[in-house]
């Protein structure tokens with residue numbers, strides 16, 4: 001069994017509202033998956049069902065092969081989580097909070113483990129202070145600490161980057177990558193901001209109105225891959241697009257070109273072809289101001305997807 | 320289970336309010352002790368106490384003739400007369416002064432104060448986890464929900480027991496220091512005009528324990544409401560209202576309706592079956608104990624059902 005988490009047709013209805021609709025997703029061991037969606041998409045609800053706080057209306061969730069609805073206690077031992085806000089007992093110190101949650105775990109967790117986790121999340125200095133004096137970022141760190149105490153196989157974190165400063169997000173990202181890589185931990189991280197989790201995820205699952213819209217694999221493309229990567233659309237900014245098009249059609253008749261306005265030329269080309277194009281124009285003394293990949297960023301696509309659906313949703317409801 | 324209870328205590332111990340509550344109890348005991356000391360003369364007994372008691376009995380008999388249509392009053396007076404007769408006959412002088420025993424008995428109303436304080440803890444122990452959001456981090460861990468709830472209930476009960484025992488011990492300590500042990504260890508218990516002698520300590524402990532029963536019931540109610548509504552204010556408000564008004568309402572109803580005997584507050588005072596009269600004629604101690612357990616089962620049953628079934632959102 002190489003799946004860390006398996007969501008099988010998970011549906012949650014509250015009253016007559018369908019909050020999560022037939023959501024299926026397989027997450028491999030050692031994989032970091034981002035749950036991405038605008039506010040109210042159903043990320044937290046999905047997470048609540050994964051950790052057994054909410055029962056699903058239909059479908060099932062398997063954690064490391066065990067059903068949450070049948071074996072909640074066993075799945076609970078396998079996972080660590082933050083759900084919604086990192087809420088703690090504010091009248092106790094961070095350390096006492098951790099000691100308390102450590103005792104709620106079935107296995108014995110020593111002081112040494114606690115200290116270790118505290119230093120990993122960078123709270124050693126303030127761990128003896130009362131939680132009511134903590135900033136949101138510090139509470140997020142404490143939240144991560146409590147989720148790691150028992151060395152879980154599966155980590156589920158709801159909006160963990162909320163309240164972290166950029167340096168904190170970077171640290172967090174590196175740590176998450178390390179957990180997945182070194183300890184083969186299965187990790188789910190939710191966020192409504194792609195930029196905050198894009199770099200730590202292997203894959204993002206985009207959720208909208210309780211439905212899984214699509215999953216996107218995030219490739220850290222190596223140079224080698226880049227060269228053989230199938231052609232993509234490239235935008236060139238030039239002195240005169242129609243003249244450049246002429247030159248290129250002469251020398252590279254198979255090249256697909258399209259001028260857009262006076263100064264922009266779109267070509268369909270892989271990297272090597274692009275290099276050739278630049279060379280051809282340069283030797284003809286044709287000025288090239290800029291060359292860029294016109295492929296949309298994931299962010300753009302995310303916004304596009306959620307916008308479209310949002311509008312479609314709004315339309316459907318205004319009729 | 321023990322671990323879970325210890326964990327609840329771990330959190331409770333960090334709350335300043337539970338120490339404040341203990342201090343309130345001790346201060347109140349000291350205060351009643353002072354008041355008792357200042358007004359001590361009122362309790363002094365004359366040398367010719369036998370004539371004094373006989374005269375009082377005569378008065379009571381006259382009163383009974385005048386109010387022959389008031390069964391509660393006449394019953395009560397008859398019991399007083401029986402005690403007086405017993406004292407005269409067996410040469411048992413009434414407690415000459417306030418002793419630690421009579422003083423502690425006089426402190427029994429303070430149990431209501433302890434009850435109030437324990438209800439505050441009971442009303443918050445489940446709903447506080449919801450309003451603080453900590454219930455999530457608690458319930459994603461392996462312990463079953465019913466075990467967590469049971470641990471919380473037992474924690475509230477142990478805290479209540481501690482406060483009640485503190486009240487008892489503080490009363491005994493203050494009583495011994497201020498009033499001494501008195502000259503008689505005999506308590507006269509009267510039931511239906513029949514007088515019996517009892518060790519005063521046995522009497523005291525039973526009376527004290529029986530007087531805490533409505534405390535346990537109301538604490539259980541506050542706890543159950545806390546688990547059902549997940550709202551501290553609602554559970555405290557409702558249970559406090561019941562605690563303060565329940566007895567009065569039940570007394571009013573008892574005069575008119577027979578079914579009052581099924582109401583909770585008609586059954587909480589078991590002292591009535593040892594000395595005194597039941598709320599409604601025909602009620603027995605067994606009946607009341609069964610009723611108490613039925614109420615408890617309903618409170619806790621509903622609490623456990625909702626707490627284990629409902630989503631934690």
Ligand SMILES: Nc1ncnc2c1ncn2[C@@H]1O[C@H](COP(=O)(O)OP(=O)(O)O)[C@@H](O)[C@H]1O
Nearest residue numbers: 014019037038039040041042043044045046632
């Ligand atoms: N307890 C609840 N009762 C009714 N509706 C709820 C409840 N919890 C969440 N919802 C609804 O479910 C949807 C998804 O919420 P949530 O999972 O919190 O979204 P996200 O975490 O993605 O922002 C929202 O439209 C919200 O209004």
Ligand SMILES: [Mg+2]
Nearest residue numbers: 043044084158
């Ligand atoms: Mg959310």
